[in-house]
Amino acid sequence: MTNKHRVAGRHFLQIPGPTPVPDRVLRAISYPTIDHRGPEFERLGRNVLAGIKSIFKTASPVIVYPASGTGAWEAALVNVLSPGDKVLMFETGHFAFLWRNMAQKLGLEVELIASDWRRGADPSAIETRLRSDKGQAIKAVCIVHNETSTGCVSPVAEMRKAIDAAKHPALLLVDTISSLASIDYRHDDWGVDVTIAGSQKGLMLPPGLSFTAVSEKALKAAEQGGLPHLYFDWREMLRPNAEGFFPYTPSTNLLYGLEEAIEMLHEEGLDNVFARHDRHAEATRRAVRAWGLEVWCAEPAHFSSSLTAVLMPEGHSADRLREAALAHFDISLGTGLTKLAGKVFRIGHLGDTNDLTILGALAGVEMALGLAEVPHRPGGVQAAMAYLREAAHDKAAAG
Numbered sequence: 544m545t546n547k548h549r550v551a552g553r554h555f556l557q558i559p560g561p562t563p564v565p566d567r568v569l570r571a572i573s574y575p576t577i578d579h580r581g582p583e584f585e586r587l588g589r590n591v592l593a594g595i596k597s598i599f600k601t602a603s604p605v606i607v608y609p610a611s612g613t614g615a616w617e618a619a620l621v622n623v624l625s626p627g628d629k630v631l632m633f634e635t636g637h638f639a640f641l642w643r644n645m646a647q648k649l650g651l652e653v654e655l656i657a658s659d660w661r662r663g664a665d666p667s668a669i670e671t672r673l674r675s676d677k678g679q680a681i682k683a684v685c686i687v688h689n690e691t692s693t694g695c696v697s698p699v700a701e702m703r704k705a706i707d708a709a710k711h712p713a714l715l716l717v718d719t720i721s722s723l724a725s726i727d728y729r730h731d732d733w734g735v736d737v738t739i740a741g742s743q744k745g746l747m748l749p750p751g752l753s754f755t756a757v758s759e760k761a762l763k764a765a766e767q768g769g770l771p772h773l774y775f776d777w778r779e780m781l782r783p784n785a786e787g788f789f790p791y792t793p794s795t796n797l798l799y800g801l802e803e804a805i806e807m808l809h810e811e812g813l814d815n816v817f818a819r820h821d822r823h824a825e826a827t828r829r830a831v832r833a834w835g836l837e838v839w840c841a842e843p844a845h846f847s848s849s850l851t852a853v854l855m856p857e858g859h860s861a862d863r864l865r866e867a868a869l870a871h872f873d874i875s876l877g878t879g880l881t882k883l884a885g886k887v888f889r890i891g892h893l894g895d896t897n898d899l900t901i902l903g904a905l906a907g908v909e910m911a912l913g914l915a916e917v918p919h920r921p922g923g924v925q926a927a928m929a930y931l932r933e934a935a936h937d938k939a940a941a942g
């Protein structure tokens with residue numbers, strides 16, 4: 544039977560995750576599944592559990608769950624917090640809201656510092672609130688590092704400084720689901736207690752794995768408290784992990800993919816990976832401005848290198864633009880979430896992306912702006928090209 548709808552070439556998956564999976568990773572995932580209690584698995588388990596620490600920049604254990612990032616969110620809350628515990632969160636956007644809702648449903652008392660979704664979390668607001676918490680009722684501060692719904696990044700190192708400046712014992716829990724392996728992140732140096740990530744973004748894997756780096760202080764909290772949990776008990780996981788094994792059937796083939804992805808990230812060098820993401824983000828913002836459109840994130844120090852959310856002109860639907868882009872140019876762009884539905888579209892530039900991929904994506908957006916009759920100036924792709932050409936020139940000159 545012929546498929547009259549086949550589209551030639553690779554689909555442009557320019558949403559802020561899942562991201563395109565490199566062929567090397569796809570090939571690794573296709574290895575034959577092995578006995579997860581045998582010696583061959585022990586090698587794989589030990590290798591990925593050690594390797595993933597280097598991506599989080601931690602000497603602490605990193606727990607791998609066969610779950611999406613949401614599973615690791617829940618695992619973090621149920622391991623370190625007890626019924627009725629108070630948690631401080633910052634309203635950076637849709638994902639901070641979802642984490643807040645989960646915490647409330649689990650029986651935690653959540654205080655959410657309000658914001659306009661156009662910037663990252665404010666360390667001084669956290670410090671002020673913690674200073675006023677005389678009885679130290681707040682047990683954890685939860686921050687989304689890269690708010691995927693808005694394209695704004697929160698300064699995590701400053702969060703730790705704010706907590707310390709307030710002389711407060713609260714744990715620091717950070718969601719790096721759309722920033723790990725895309726934007727510089729240091730679990731140990733920045734004094735984070737729990738860092739959560741997912742497989743389908745900067746790690747260039749399909750969805751299905753989540754990761755949690757856990758500090759000694761967080762492990763101690765898990766020994767002493769916790770909400771009802773069983774499958775997500777960190778301690779049950781860490782015992783067999785010490786020998787390279789898992790307490791239940793692991794996602795063997797995704798772990799093969801993870802091993803390859805870690806190898807690829809180190810072949811490129813993490814600093815180069817971050818610089819590449821910074822470069823593509825800057826090229827994208829230059830294109831947006833050349834079109835005469837507005838980058839949603841209003842604080843330049845908080846611009847995300849994983850994605851750029853673009854504000855539509857009044858009266859024009861972001862979804863109409865996205866539909867035109869998909870129908871005519873086979874490119875998927877990120878939709879606006881909840882409060883931002885229809886108002887913004889998001890260009891993902893994280894994961895396995897190169898200069899020409901991002902230029903192709905921007906060309907798709909520029910042509911779709913015309914087809915969807917969105918008022919704009921041409922020349923966004925030209926502006927991005929000029930920037931990338933200059934960056935290539937500078938790199939060559941630097942040797």
Ligand SMILES: Cc1ncc(COP(=O)(O)O)c(C=O)c1O
Pocket residue numbers: 560611612613614638687689690691692718719720721741
């Ligand atoms: C910042 C952030 N947190 C949490 C989530 C939820 O993760 P998942 O969909 O993997 O469960 C996402 C998903 O995109 C995200 O971007």
